[in-house]
Amino acid sequence: DTLLDVSGISAGTEDKPILHGVDLKVGAGETHVLMGPNGAGKSTLGHVIMGDPTYKVTSGTITFDGQDITELSPDKRSLAGIFLSYQAPVEVPGVPLYSFLRSISQMRPELKCTAREFRRRVGAIADELNLDQSFLMRELNVGFSGGEKKKIEMLQLLLLQPKLAILDETDSGLDVDALATVSHGIQRYRETVGGALIMITHNTRILERLTVDRTHVMVKGHLVAEGPASLIDDIDKNGFERFGSQAAGEG
Ligand code: ADP
Ligand code: MG
Ligand code: MG
Secondary structure: OEEEEEEEEEEEEOOEEEEEEEEEEEEOOOEEEEEOOOOOOHHHHHHHHHOOOOOEEEEEEEEEOOEEOOOOOHHHHHHHOEEEOOOOOOOOOOOEHHHHHHHHHHOOHHHOOOHHHHHHHHHHHHHHOOOOHHHHOOEOOOOOOHHHHHHHHHHHHHHHOOOEEEEEOOOOOOOHHHHHHHHHHHHHHHHHHOOEEEEEOOOHHHHOOOOOOEEEEEEOOEEEEEEOOHHHHHHHHHOOHHHHHHHHOOO
8 A cells, every 4th residue: 555656856956956766665654764874865865755845846746645645735734644754833922832732733623632632632742751740841942952843753653543654864963862752753653653764874773673665775866776675774884885886877
């Protein structure tokens, strides 16, 4: 059952082509890993799947859950069930995280519930993530650290229950505490929501606790290799060099 079908996608900014004919299929509930050197275009692909208007799609199509979403706004893609990490909440003076979470969940018909039920739901998720309830009352204008942003990301993930979550280096530069929250959040997402996952990561440790279905390697805007989970260990040992030479001739 194909959930996401990226087919022949070329995209870039106004003056710079970044992705070149990218094909990527993700089945419902599958876990995929996207690896590649810095500047390869991994984040761009995530943003293009999410519909970020920064990038213009020049060819190809993106189908999600049976619907052609190539021209859809990011909002509609989000409602369709796609989640891209680092949707940092806008900093709104005086608005607690809790209210922000309430407002984003109320935009979704399938998540509509009473204030009481919402309190219960969010409380349970915070417990699962080992977050103190006082964290939920933090104001969005009060500077969150990188680790705290990732915790908010995991709250959003478990609350919104997307069909596909794209986590872009969600594990990089975190302290042990935040890494545990992220790791546990992803685990819970797999177990309770059963949604598909595209992990863009260099950190193979966070992958140890996940069953990876497919690994993709991107170099210079091309997907140059695809393989089973064992490809991750291979890259861990040998790096991207052999893929680099492959992509070099293609520009
Ligand atoms: P990765 O996530 O694999 O490190 P990115 O997708 O961030 O790679 O970037 C791929 C290439 O596209 C890089 O050369 C980067 O500088 C460029 N790029 C990405 N986004 C933009 C942008 N908004 N404007 C200009 N160049 C960009
Ligand atoms: Mg192609
Ligand atoms: Mg990136």
